[in-house]
Amino acid sequence: MTAAAAADAAESLRQEARTLADEVLAWAPDGKDWPSRDQAVAAMHQLNAYGEHLRDAVQASVRPGSPGGPPPILSEAHGRLNQPLTSPVPPFILTTDAVVRRAQNLARLVTGLLSALGAGPSHPPAPGGNTHQHSTAVIERNPWPEPSALSKSKESR
Numbered sequence: 300m301t302a303a304a305a306a307d308a309a310e311s312l313r314q315e316a317r318t319l320a321d322e323v324l325a326w327a328p329d330g331k332d333w334p335s336r337d338q339a340v341a342a343m344h345q346l347n348a349y350g351e352h353l354r355d356a357v358q359a360s361v362r363p364g365s366p367g368g369p370p371p372i373l374s375e376a377h378g379r380l381n382q383p384l385t386s387p388v389p390p391f392i393l394t395t396d397a398v399v400r401r402a403q404n405l406a407r408l409v410t411g412l413l414s415a416l417g418a419g420p421s422h423p424p425a426p427g428g429n430t431h432q433h434s435t436a437v438i439e440r441n442p443w444p445e446p447s448a449l450s451k452s453k454e455s456r
Contacts, residue, residue, distance in 0.1 A: 316349035317413055320406040326399055336395040339402050346405040350380045353412035372411045379408055
């Protein structure tokens with residue numbers, strides 16, 4: 300595969316991931332426009348696959364020794380991708396609500412990975428869709444002072 304063909308394939312995958320994530324995030328919280336449970340499971344599995352590819356692309360784009368280190372979205376992706384699809388509470392019945400919420404969480408993760416690659420969301424979710432606002436911004440610096448700065452401030456008291 301040529302470099303141009305590989306770049307086109309990667310962009311196509313990102314566009315497909317963005318489209319599916321936007322569609323899933325547009326599912327209304329009240330459940331009126333939810334797909335069947337099987338369709339939601341299929342969307343969740345597809346988002347997981349996109350997430351794996353995007354996670355690998357973000358990991359590959361991180362330069363060793365970069366000052367900020369890897370983006371925080373990578374550790375989030377490592378913890379949330381490939382998790383088993385089970386109900387967290389007894390009697391462990393997998394409801395459509397649980398699958399939709401899981402799919403929407405994966406869609407948010409995919410959106411964050413796309414942002415880390417510089418391929419942010421194409422547009423916000425449609426009106427009437429999911430009203431939860433989630434930031435995918437990456438913190439550029441550590442908001443907490445370095446340990447050495449803390450010890451210096453204690454010494455000056």
